[in-house]
Amino acid sequence: MDLVERISRQFADNIELTTRVMHELSPGIAHAAERIVACLMADGKLLACGNGSSATDAQRIASLLLNRFERERPGLAAFALTSDATTLAAIAEDYDFDLVYSKQVRAIGQPADLLLAVSASGSAANVVEAIHAAHERQMGVIALSAEGSLIGDVLTSDDVHLQIADDHAPRVRELHMLTLHALCDAIDCMLLGAD
Numbered sequence: 296m297d298l299v300e301r302i303s304r305q306f307a308d309n310i311e312l313t314t315r316v317m318h319e320l321s322p323g324i325a326h327a328a329e330r331i332v333a334c335l336m337a338d339g340k341l342l343a344c345g346n347g348s349s350a351t352d353a354q355r356i357a358s359l360l361l362n363r364f365e366r367e368r369p370g371l372a373a374f375a376l377t378s379d380a381t382t383l384a385a386i387a388e389d390y391d392f393d394l395v396y397s398k399q400v401r402a403i404g405q406p407a408d409l410l411l412a413v414s415a416s417g418s419a420a421n422v423v424e425a426i427h428a429a430h431e432r433q434m435g436v437i438a439l440s441a442e443g444s445l446i447g448d449v450l451t452s453d454d455v456h457l458q459i460a461d462d463h464a465p466r467v468r469e470l471h472m473l474t475l476h477a478l479c480d481a482i483d484c485m486l487l488g489a490d
């Protein structure tokens with residue numbers, strides 16, 4: 296296979312996975328959007344976390360909600376727990392890297408809030424700890440994960456699990472980004488009406 300064929304296969308794999316998961320994922324994304332809008336309308340906030348590319352996802356949805364997605368609207372209360380290097384380094388140094396998100400959730404999480412937990416492997420220890428902390432604070436959780444995810448084991452029936460039925464990390468990450476964009480579009484549709 297030459298390089299162009301190899302690259303084309305990546306696009307084809309993405310199309311195959313997107314087509315395969317869109318019907319099973321869309322109702323869960325709609326439910327997650329309803330939960331986020333209900334949270335925001337009740338003066339709650341969305342706290343988002345993840346590592347590496349999943350930290351980028353957490354920061355991206357926080358930014359799209361707090362600033363804007365495609366349409367003008369007031370900023371929404373969303374915050375990424377991944378952005379404060381001083382706090383992350385202090386918690387990792389003084390305690391453990393597994394606690395970098397859970398310590399923040401315990402400090403600022405309220406029962407009206409939601410945690411958005413992102414992990415392409417579905418097994419990030421600090422994300423699992425953040426989910427435990429959110430439950431302690433009586434917060435709901437929306438989790439983005441993948442096939443074989445350990446995160447599913449720590450979620451409750453009140454949480455929303457958006458699990459990509461695949462374990463190839465690059466494709467899972469692409470589907471996570473699409474899921475977040477679909478979430479933002481659904482949230483804006485609920486707040487502003489269909490455009």
Ligand SMILES: O=C(CO)[C@@H](O)[C@H](O)[C@H](O)[C@H](O)COP(=O)(O)O
Binds near residue numbers: 347349
């Ligand atoms: O993006 C890549 C590799 O493609 C890495 O930076 C990756 O994001 C890191 O290994 C993360 O720690 C993965 O975390 P997770 O999403 O699997 O929980």
